[in-house]
Ligand SMILES: Nc1ncnc2c1ncn2[C@@H]1O[C@H](COP(=O)(O)OP(=O)(O)OP(=O)(O)O)[C@@H](O)[C@H]1O
């Protein structure tokens with residue numbers, strides 16, 4: 668039985684009710700007002716995350732009902748014409764949103780290219796400039812040591828050893844930041860190089876298995892390298908795993924790359940829910956993939972490790988506008 672409050676409160680109409688009512692009005696009277704309701708409904712559908720299939724099915728049902736009630740071929744024709752106009756108007760916000768996404772993808776690609784240039788610049792600066800400074804420090808130390816008695820000479824010797832280690836680490840970091848192997852030999856050798864470093868630093872066994880050979884277009888190789896780099900950083904930073912497996916291959920018409928660890932896992936929904944997101948890594952991976960037409964799925968749960976799966980349609984690999992010019 669309904670309570671008084673329920674009787675008095677008029678519940679807002681659902682999207683489906685509103686659609687039928689506006690469609691009915693359009694079929695009866697037509698006109699700008701009905702089409703404007705269709706457009707507003709399209710915007711509401713987007714905000715309520717209605718899929719195109721849901722709208723098509725709703726439209727089909729409503730039209731079917733109207734055609735069944737209508738008399739005569741002429742009226743049927745009128746209804747069909749009104750229905751086409753109404754549906755087109757409802758879908759026009761989707762069309763605009765789609766164009767917006769395409770523009771955003773182009774902007775993302777450009778942003779990533781600019782970022783890559785910046786990373787390259789930093790990598791070279793670390794390698795060349797910091798390297799040069801260290802050479803100068805070595806020379807200055809050698810000068811100082813020449814005048815010193817033996818015990819102090821030995822102390823300077825130890826400082827030089829430490830400096831050598833700093834130099835080695837800086838070289839390693841600058842190569843990982845923007846490995847020349849990535850340009851010269853491709854993303855898989857670059858990942859092998861990166862994995863060696865991470866494995867040593869994080870005491871993690873990293874196995875790489877691949878069934879693909881050859882090069883991919885430049886922007887795709889860079890994006891894949893950056894994604895795997897972030898996945899390995901996350902595994903080293905958060906997972907407490909002992910083993911990471913990277914598999915690269917093709918399945919039907921898809922190019923796949925998975926990165927799997929046997930660590931503590933995490934609650935993917937909680938980490939990705941709005942308001943809770945803190946890090947930039949996972950979202951950066953997703954955005955890089957959006958920029959090259961790929962998808963990312965994350966399978967993880969507490970205590971069950973983490974598996975990231977990157978998929979790219981094989982035709983994207985060949986039809987990318989920026990083919991590697993190497
Ligand atoms: N392999 C993993 N194992 C366990 N937890 C993970 C793993 N990868 C990600 N996470 C969890 O997901 C969160 C989000 O990861 P994300 O890479 O987006 O951010 P972050 O690593 O915290 O910071 P940033 O990448 O910006 O330096 C992490 O803070 C961590 O809790």
Ligand SMILES: [Mg+2]
Nearest residue numbers: 901946948949
């Ligand atoms: Mg991260």
